[in-house]
Each structure stands twice: as structure tokens, then as C-alpha cells.
Amino acid sequence: MANITVYSTPTCPWCKKVKMFLDTNKVAYKDLNVASDVAARKEMVKKSGQMGVPVLDIDGHIVIGYDEPKLKELLKI
Amino acid sequence: MYDLIIIGGGPAGLTAAVYAARKLIKTLLISQDLGGQVNETLRIENYMGYQFVEGPELIEKFNKQVTQYPLEQKVGSKVSSVSRLDCHFEVKTESGETFQSKAVILATGKRSRSLNVPGEAEYRGKGVSYCAICDAPVFTGMKVAVIGGGNSALEASYDLIKMAEHVYIVSLTPLTGDPITINRIKDARNLTILLEHQVEKIEGDKFVEAVHIKNIKTGERKRLEVAGIFVEIGLVPNSEPVKEIAALNQWGEVKVSTTCETGVPGLFAAGDVTDTPEKQIVIAAGEGAKAALQADRYIRNLGG
Structure with missing residues (x-):
């Protein structure tokens, strides 16, 4: 089972889409709200080298935005 | 050869797909993504049947309705051109694939307008945001700057004044958003409104550090130290694939008749990419239905 962290904000529709995709495919993940969690926000910017959400960390592979083909490839769905 | 190729996976394209599938015409839906601009809307309160629905959820429901029919879908492909050969169409994608059909519905919607200034592309995601x-x-x-003076710029500013240290609104024109939205922000202590200013360039190191602006009346230049730049200067229609064959209006929207015809026999267009007044989900969906019914009639009249 892959270790997955989603960095998101509560108002971001693309974040919602990412989480809906993971939920639909029954993939467990840790959801960090970068709007309220300052440490998570810094971690996200450091890991991804950019400031847009959503960001996913899938076993160390960083995916920026809602990239369905990339998610399917990394999660072997 | 398909009967119909629908280009675009937003409300217009997905509704057209359902109508086409129910007419049992051989249809291919090609789209870059599912939902288009609806994915960037969290609160929808004016789509009938829902008092409140979030954009991604509405699209999920649209797509479920599409996929219950045996219809071919190619999501993740961007169409580069549509050309008319004899009495059919050839649709080319950026990845080099080509598809042929008797009729085409263009339902590619709109995208955010870019500033087209140095540094914008380089710092996209690194301080420059369109969402x-x-x-x-x-x-x-x-500290952040919001570029634009319309409703989306003002709404972005309203969100940002609650969180950012300082917000600059940089607008080429006087504020054009609704007075109610202007009133909500104008007294904020951490807001500076710079009207009649043009963005000249964006600079930084790893991330955005400043934006250079110029007063279009006096020519005076300023450098604003900001970490974020939110570009909210409106939308442009994704009409490029048909620009060689169909008539566009001054904003690049595809001109259509009340029955979604473009003037090119067999080429129909629907939704925000067209010059139909009012850009709304419910209107795009309705136009998609109309385009599919009209395309079906066209295909049947061709015979064979």
C-alpha cells in the first residue's frame, strides 16, 4: 500500500477532485490542510518547489495538480 | 468514420454526448479534461435541481450520465485542428492522432487569459496563480497582487485580504465588478487599489519576488514587492481548432445561429466557446443539447 499525503485547501475544487478520485478508487491517504497548517504549507512548497495546490506525495513521487494519468500510473489503477 | 465527434468535456460537450448517444449515432467525445471551468467553481447555486452543488461533484454526475451509454470517450487529448475534407471532417490532436467524422460539435469552452508579460510563464505555480x-x-x-478589476479579481481580493499581509489590486481600467463586491473590500486596511496601471514584468529568484507596473496615464513606474500574483483578467475562448474554417467574433468566440450552426455545414458549436450571450452552466448544457439534436438531423439528412 502506497504512503500518500495530499496537501490541499478547503476551497480548492481541484483538491476536491483529487480526493474524490482517491476515494472512488478506495485509496487511503493523509489529508493536510495547508490553509491552517503552516508546517504542512512549508513542507509542500519545499517538496514541490511551487505554491499551487493540490500536491500529492505518493511514496516520495510528487504530483502537482489533478493529473489523472500520472495518479493512475503511480497507484497502478 | 464516426458520425459525430464532440470536442470538449464541459457541460456543453457532456450534454451533447448524452443527446447524441440517445440518438444512437456513432459518437466520439474528445476532451482535454472533464468539466473544464466547472472544476474551478466550488459553490454552484443556480443549476436547477440542486440548491447547492460543488463543481467537481456536478461534473462527476454529468459524466456518470454519459458513461451509462456505449459511447467512445478520449479524455486527456487536446484537439489542435478541425478541417473539412470533401463532405467530412478530420480532427487532429496535439499528440498526432487523427479522427474522421461526418459532423463535429466544438464545445471547448474558455480558459483564463494570460498577461503575456516576461516572467509570467516562468513563475506559473511559483507565485503566479490563476486559481x-x-x-x-x-x-x-x-504580500500579494491581484491583477484585474472585474468580479473575479474582486472576489479573489476579498478572499485574500482576510489572509494576506497586504493586497494590491492592479487594474488597467476602473473597477468593473459589481458595486456590492467593491463595497465589501474597499475599506480593508491592508488593501491598495492601483487603477490605470499595467503589468510590465514579473521577477524573482526561485519564487516570485516582485511585479513591475506602469501608470498608463503618467508613465510612472513602480515595483511592488509581492510573493503572489493572482491573474484575474478574464477568459479567452478555446476556438483555435476551428479558426481557419469558422467565423469568429472580435473576442474570438465562434459565431453560431440559434441552432448552433457555425456556417460550415456539419460543424456545430455550443457553450462558452460561442458568441451565445451569457456564460452559465445551465445555458451551456442547453446549447449542447441543441447542437447534438441539430447534428443528428444533419447526419440523417446526409443519408447513407
Whole structure:
């Protein structure tokens, strides 16, 4: 089972889409709200080298935005 | 050869797909993504049947309705051109694939307009954002600039003044958003409104550090130190694939008749990419239905 962290904000529709995709495919993940969690926000910017959400960390592979083909490839769905 | 190729996976394209599938015409839906601009809307309160629905959820429901029919879908492909050969169409994608059909519905919607200034592309995602509702919280405690003076710029500013250290609104024109939205923000202590200013360039190191602006009346230049730049200067239609064959209006929207015809026999267009007044989900969906019914009639009249 892959270790997955989603960095998101509560108002971001693309974040919602990412989480809906993971939920639909029954993939467990840790959801960090970068709007309220300052440490998570810094971690996200450091890991991804950019400031847009959503960001996913899938076993160390960083995916920026809602990239369905990339998610399917990394999660072997 | 398909009967119909629908280009675009937003409300217009998906509704057209359902109508086409129910007419049992051989249809291919090609789209870059599912939902288009609806994905950037969290609160929808004016789509009939829902008192409240979030954009991604509405699209999920649209797509479920599409996929219950045996219809071919190619999501993740961007169409580069549509050309007319004899009495059919050839649709080319950026990845080099080609598809042929008797009729085409263009339902590619709109995308955010870019500033087209040095540094914009380079710092996209590194301080330059086109989705304030997504990224605003990432800039909590920082200085930011919102470019634009319409409703989306003002709404972005309203969100940002609650979190950012300081917000600059940089607008080429006087504020054109609704007075109610202007009133909500104008007294904020951490807001500076710079009207009749043009963005000249964006600079930084790893991330955005400043934006250079110029007063278009006096020519005076300023450098604003900001970490974030939210570009909210409107939308442009994704009409490029048909620009060689169909008539566009001055904003690049595809001109259509009340029955979604473009003037090119067999080429129909629907939704925000067209010059139909009012850009709304419910209108795009309705136009998609109309285009599919009209395309079906066209295909049947061709015979064979």
C-alpha cells in the first residue's frame, strides 16, 4: 500500500477532485490542510518547489495538480 | 468514420454526448479534461435541481450520465485542428492522432487569459496563480497582487485580504465588478487599489519576488514587492481548432445561429466557446443539447 499525503485547501475544487478520485478508487491517504497548517504549507512548497495546490506525495513521487494519468500510473489503477 | 465527434468535456460537450448517444449515432467525445471551468467553481447555486452543488461533484454526475451509454470517450487529448475534407471532417490532436467524422460539435469552452508579460510563464505555480480559490491560503501572511478589476479579481481580493499581509489590486481600467463586491473590500486596511496601471514584468529568484507596473496615464513606474500574483483578467475562448474554417467574433468566440450552426455545414458549436450571450452552466448544457439534436438531423439528412 502506497504512503500518500495530499496537501490541499478547503476551497480548492481541484483538491476536491483529487480526493474524490482517491476515494472512488478506495485509496487511503493523509489529508493536510495547508490553509491552517503552516508546517504542512512549508513542507509542500519545499517538496514541490511551487505554491499551487493540490500536491500529492505518493511514496516520495510528487504530483502537482489533478493529473489523472500520472495518479493512475503511480497507484497502478 | 464516426458520425459525430464532440470536442470538449464541459457541460456543453457532456450534454451533447448524452443527446447524441440517445440518438444512437456513432459518437466520439474528445476532451482535454472533464468539466473544464466547472472544476474551478466550488459553490454552484443556480443549476436547477440542486440548491447547492460543488463543481467537481456536478461534473462527476454529468459524466456518470454519459458513461451509462456505449459511447467512445478520449479524455486527456487536446484537439489542435478541425478541417473539412470533401463532405467530412478530420480532427487532429496535439499528440498526432487523427479522427474522421461526418459532423463535429466544438464545445471547448474558455480558459483564463494570460498577461503575456516576461516572467509570467516562468513563475506559473511559483507565485503566479490563476486559481485564487485554490491557492490563496498558501499566501497567508505574505504580500500579494491581484491583477484585474472585474468580479473575479474582486472576489479573489476579498478572499485574500482576510489572509494576506497586504493586497494590491492592479487594474488597467476602473473597477468593473459589481458595486456590492467593491463595497465589501474597499475599506480593508491592508488593501491598495492601483487603477490605470499595467503589468510590465514579473521577477524573482526561485519564487516570485516582485511585479513591475506602469501608470498608463503618467508613465510612472513602480515595483511592488509581492510573493503572489493572482491573474484575474478574464477568459479567452478555446476556438483555435476551428479558426481557419469558422467565423469568429472580435473576442474570438465562434459565431453560431440559434441552432448552433457555425456556417460550415456539419460543424456545430455550443457553450462558452460561442458568441451565445451569457456564460452559465445551465445555458451551456442547453446549447449542447441543441447542437447534438441539430447534428443528428444533419447526419440523417446526409443519408447513407
